[in-house]
Amino acid sequence: xxxxxxxxxxxxxxxxxxxxxxxxxxxxxxxxxxxxxxxxxxxxxxxxxxxxxxxxxxxxxxxxxxxxxxxxxxxxxxxxxxxxxxxxxxxxxxxxxxxxxxx
Numbered sequence: 649x650x651x652x653x654x655x656x657x658x659x660x661x662x663x664x665x666x667x668x669x670x671x672x673x674x675x676x677x678x679x680x681x682x683x684x685x686x687x688x689x690x691x692x693x694x695x696x697x698x699x700x701x702x703x704x705x706x707x708x709x710x711x712x713x714x715x716x717x718x719x720x721x722x723x724x725x726x727x728x729x730x731x732x733x734x735x736x737x738x739x740x741x742x743x744x745x746x747x748x749x750x751x
Contacts, residue, residue: 653688661686661693662700 664682665675672678679694686693701707710718 653692657686657688658696661688662696665693665697666700 661682664685665678668682669675669678672681675697676690676694679697680690683690683693698707698709699712702709703711703713
């Protein structure tokens with residue numbers, strides 16, 4: 649399970665990469681330099697920057713808000729499917745109990 653990163657650290661890393669991106673040949677190089685400085689993995693920093701760009705609207709993709717909504721809807725959909733399965737099983741059980749041919 650991934651560890652929780654302090655949002656302030658994440659924001660700082662994204663800000664540092666954005667401020668110093670022009671000093672490096674690529675986003676990956678800038679992310680690696682900042683990652684060493686803040687003590688996290690370079691791929692994490694690179695992905696944070698990409699997600700921040702998406703959230704700001706400068707890059708296409710699913711925003712963090714949209715991702716959270718999709719996750720919430722999938723969980724709700726799963727719970728509703730379980731409820732339907734339980735209700736179907738209960739309906740079958742009680743219909744069998746009330747059937748006069750079963751007496």
